[in-house]
Amino acid sequence: MQADAVAGRYELIEEISSGGMGTVWRGFDAVLDREVAVKLIRPDAIVSAAQAEEFALRFRREARVTARIQHHGVPQVYDAVLDRSYEQLYLVMELVHGTSLRAFIDPGQPLPVSWAAAFAAQISTVLSYAHAVPVIHRDLKPDNVLVTAEGGVKVLDFGIAAILRTDVTRITATGSSLGTSQYMPPEQVQGATVTPHSDLYALGCVLHELLCGSPVFDGDTDFTRMNQQVYDAPKPLREIRPDIPAELERLVLDLLAKIPEQRPADAYAVYERLVPFLPAPGSPPEPSSTVPSDGPDPTLMFRRPNAPRRRADTAPVLERFTPDLHASVPSLAPDTGLRNSIKAAISRSDELLDEDRFAQAAEVLEIVIAPAGEAQGAESSQVLSLRARRAAILVIGGDYRRALPEFDALAAAYTRTTGPSREDALECLQQAAFCRAELGQATAALRQFQDVLGRVKRVKGDASEAALEVRRHIGVLLLSEGKVREALDILQPLYDDLCLVQGKNHESTQEVGEILARVRLAGGAGGEAGQAS
Missing domain, CATH: 3.30.200.20 (Phosphorylase Kinase; domain 1)
Structure with missing residues (x-):
């Protein structure tokens, strides 16, 4: 692997x-x-x-x-x-997860003006930074723009455009000039010098398509479209969609001027002309009936500038590249092939763990989990073990947000298959509680730790290694919530038990003793913070 x-x-x-x-x-x-x-x-x-x-x-x-x-x-x-x-x-x-701007273009449902303007304004902002370097894109089109979950745009392939410079030499696989005929400015079609104004022409083509759902020129072949770019006048937007504001139509026509110098002065000027069509801060979103369903909202950054990142459970679903898990493990049909694939994944994951490459170590296991589940059953002991191993790696790497739902699911699966008090189920419950604590969900974590403690005490007793660990988590969480007396009622007996079981010099004993000492110095619970020494 x-x-x-x-x-x-x-x-x-x-x-x-x-x-x-x-x-x-x-x-x-x-x-x-x-x-x-x-x-x-x-x-x-x-x-x-x-x-x-x-x-x-x-x-x-x-x-x-x-x-x-x-x-x-x-x-x-x-x-x-x-x-x-x-x-x-x-x-x-940087690897970008998002959905192509192409997905927002629909002749049957043109975008609201504010959405089209928001996309174009963001692209013009990117171009202003690039042109200041200067770097010219040379192939701006909807397929080279990704929209993130927050409605922000990422303009792709500046690197390739800068390296494969058609005005220096032609080194594409076909030997043809770099660019796409539906968005190519006249000067690029004719082999003349490409400038920042060339990118503005392409932006005009993109904005036209966002507003009416069809390209500026739609000839049957690349040659026809290139000829149209050079010689044909674009149809004014308001002849296609009457509700387009006159000033926005004028901007698109200016961007599509055949002579570069007749286009807006620069990307900043384009942005300034788009501002009147952008939503004001604090304004409501467009009605859901007028926008693509479940799509990222490009106006969000204008309506709520500098807003916090959206919560994971409310972010829209994006079109993402999903690996073909079956293709990653080609020899799954024979039992020996599956066993070998799993064995290789575990071995490779261990190697990556030794190098502290936690994210990749988890992914290597993820690749074999789905096909193993199909072959053996989603709740077979080996599949659950692989999932638990991957979730534990996520925790080691500090990725508590991804580990939490997996440990919740594993705890439920182990409860169904082995019983609620078996070690695997308890371990997953404890790990889920730990993740919640790390994510700041103290109340839920405390409740879950207390549930685990009750089960562990019934099976292993109050002074077992597992029980001692859970008691420590409960005490610390109570302190974090300001419940000092309740925390001391947990931590002082815990310290006494640790002294008996592990000795005063054990690391865990000393850690709890130091917590008690700090509470005592702070005057916690009236200065009665225990007898740790």
């Missing part, structure tokens, strides 16, 4: 997409233990050593320039890797 690695560091896990310029992989950074996007670009037209050396120099220079676009609307460039043969290059970037 060892994945291919780039530069000995970036492990390629799943191919996300492929196209004429190469492939995009979901990967893991082995050093920082985080997901990354690895873009493999194949400069197929490089045929000589001189070309390769020139490309290598430009690649490094442009990758560094691209990395200077410091804006949250641009996925950050983490690394740029060129192999020694100059035959393959990799951009390592």
Whole structure:
């Protein structure tokens, strides 16, 4: 299960997409233990050593320039890797989860003006930062824009556009100029100099499509559409959709001017002209009947600027890349294949744990859990063990939010299959309570710890190792809620039992003793904080 690695560091896990310029992989950074996007670009037209050396120099220079676009609307460039043969290059970037802007374009349900303006305003903000570097996108289109759960946009592929510069050399897989005919400005079609105004033209094409659900020009072939971009006048928006404000129609027509200098001065000017169509801070959202169902709201950042991150259980569901778990473990049909896959996953996960790569160690197990569940049953002992192992790794890595629902589900599953007081069920209940405590859900955590303690005492007694640990959690949680007397009623007997069972010099005994001493020094419960010494 060892994945291919780039530069000995970036492990390629799943191919996300492929196209004429190469492939995009979901990967893991082995050093920082985080997901990354690895873009493999194949400069197929490089045929000589001189070309390769020139490309290598430009690649490094442009990758560094691209990395200077410091804006949250641009996925950050983490690394740029060129192999020694100059035959393959990799951009390592922030992995973005989101839904394509293309999904918001529907001829049968055009977007509200505020939504279209909000998308365009965010894109123009990104372009203003990029053009200041300067970096020109050259291929702005809905497919290169992702919308996050909070309604923010991420403009993709600045890195590729900056490196595969069509005004320097043509090195795409087909040898054709970079760009998409439905959004390509006249100067790019004609092979003239591409400038920031070229990106503004593409933005005009995108805004037109967001507002009316169809492209500016819709010829049957790339050649026809390119010819239309150069020679045909765009149809005014209000002839297609009468409710469009006249000033917004004027902005789109200005963006689509054939001569670059006749377009708005820059991306900032575009943003300023969009401001009147953006919702004011504190204003209500658009009626649900006029917007895409369950979609991220691009107006949120304008209606509630600098708002906190939305809670996980209220964030809209996004279209995300989901690995094909069956493809990840190809030999699942024979029992030996499944056993070998699980064994390899556990071994690889252990290796990653030794390197403190907790996120990837958990994912390696996740890959085999689904197919193992289908083959053996979702509540078979091995599948539950794999799930518990993965959840424990999430806890070790501090990912309590993802671990909590899994431990809740595991506790319920173990209760059904082995009984409520069996060790596996109790351990999962305890871990769920611990996660709740770490997430600040003190009341719920306390209630759950008390439930666990009652079950443990019936099975193992009050001074068992498990009971002592749970009693400590309960005492600390009571202190955190300001219930000092109740906490002391737990912690002082706990300290006495620890002295008897483990001795005064044991780490756990000393820890509880120090807690009692601090409470006593603070005058907790009238200075009667116990006799720890």
